[in-house]
Amino acid sequence: MSEAKVFTYADVASHSGKKDLYMVIHDKIYDATSFVDEHPGGEEVLLDVGGQDATEAFEDVGHSDEAREILDGLLIGELKRVEGDPKPRVAAPSSSPSSSVDGGMGLGLYAVILLGGAAAFGAYKYMQS
Numbered sequence: 847m848s849e850a851k852v853f854t855y856a857d858v859a860s861h862s863g864k865k866d867l868y869m870v871i872h873d874k875i876y877d878a879t880s881f882v883d884e885h886p887g888g889e890e891v892l893l894d895v896g897g898q899d900a901t902e903a904f905e906d907v908g909h910s911d912e913a914r915e916i917l918d919g920l921l922i923g924e925l926k927r928v929e930g931d932p933k934p935r936v937a938a939p940s941s942s943p944s945s946s947v948d949g950g951m952g953l954g955l956y957a958v959i960l961l962g963g964a965a966a967f968g969a970y971k972y973m974q975s
């Protein structure tokens with residue numbers, strides 16, 4: 847495989863059309879252009895997240911291992927976050943089909959995500975000073 851290329855969020859955001867479709871999943875960049883027409887979940891959902899962080903959308907669906915293998919094949923690089931970038935998308939509670947039994951766990955997860963975000967922000971500020 848060729849060397850992983852590094853993209854900023856802004857680079858990815860400029861590839862959001864059907865004929866030129868990048869997305870971020872778990873801080874890796876995927877070129878979904880060739881896959882749009884083949885996606886079993888339809889092209890619309892992919893176009894929706896084109897040029898954006900699709901981590902949550904992808905994970906919400908509970909994609910199979912096969913889907914993850916396809917994803918591997920679309921990998922073109924890694925995301926380099928710079929200040930001012932949107933944070934990785936965090937659960938806007940969506941109509942997920944599995945009614946989750948949400949005791950404690952959900953809150954803990956939010957706390958971890960929030961703390962992680964705060965730590966990252968702090969690190970940026972620290973590095974700037």
Ligand code: HEM
Nearest residue numbers: 878886887891892895900903904907909910912913916917
């Ligand atoms: C490039 C990234 C993606 C790849 C490679 C991919 C691949 C696949 C594959 C192979 C399936 C068939 C079921 C399975 O194997 O799990 C599938 C189903 C599905 N995908 Fe994706 N997917 C991607 C991104 C997304 C995104 C961002 C969404 C946003 C919501 C999405 C929504 C769905 C839905 C709703 C289904 C279910 C379709 C059905 O069963 O009728 N996918 N995807």
